[in-house]
Amino acid sequence: NAGVTQTPKFRVLKTGQSMTLLCAQDMNHEYMYWYRQDPGMGLRLIHYSVGEGTTAKGEVPDGYNVSRLKKQNFLLGLESAAPSQTSVYFCASSSGSNQPQHFGDGTRLSIL
């Protein structure tokens, strides 16, 4: 029962570098989400997708891009990493807008 799998689990970047975080789900869910979690702030939505080929901005989209080329995958890209993007990133998926979201174990990203 893989559920939602995030790759990588940890990463350290230098300011200005780029990278892509991968999220894969095996539950055939239509909806997928990317959040960032910072101390004392809960989870904030970065981008989300309501189906293959669609993406939309969430609460804190600046500095990030996403793609949903395949239904099971949702990629989060950082084009030019900044120290303010140091955070723990969570991917989630759900079968519908009213249904519970299933979360991955997170990616801890540090930008120096």
Place this chain on the structure above:
Amino acid sequence: AQSVTQLDSQVPVFEEAPVELRCNYSSSVSVYLFWYVQYPNQGLQLLLKYLSGSTLVKGINGFEAEFNKSQTSFHLRKPSVHISDTAEYFCAVRDSSYKLIFGSGTRLLVRP
């Protein structure tokens, strides 16, 4: 805009004592509410949800929550906690755009 307030950032309690974690929300649309739990270095797991029907909702691990429309609250309770309940708990409300808005979290610390 919808919002969620968790007033207590940390709640210490002794093992086998009862606990209540408070959550207040603001919403101008039909209310869908969730409680999630996050254990260290893991993603979020659904504890329980309120979509409609009975205002008393039972979840996993002996937790329950009561939806109170007049007080716009959705407090989480457990009559007797265990050491293993030590974790961070997040309340969330679905907003008008079908996205989840999370509270800032409450850290439950169960002491022997």
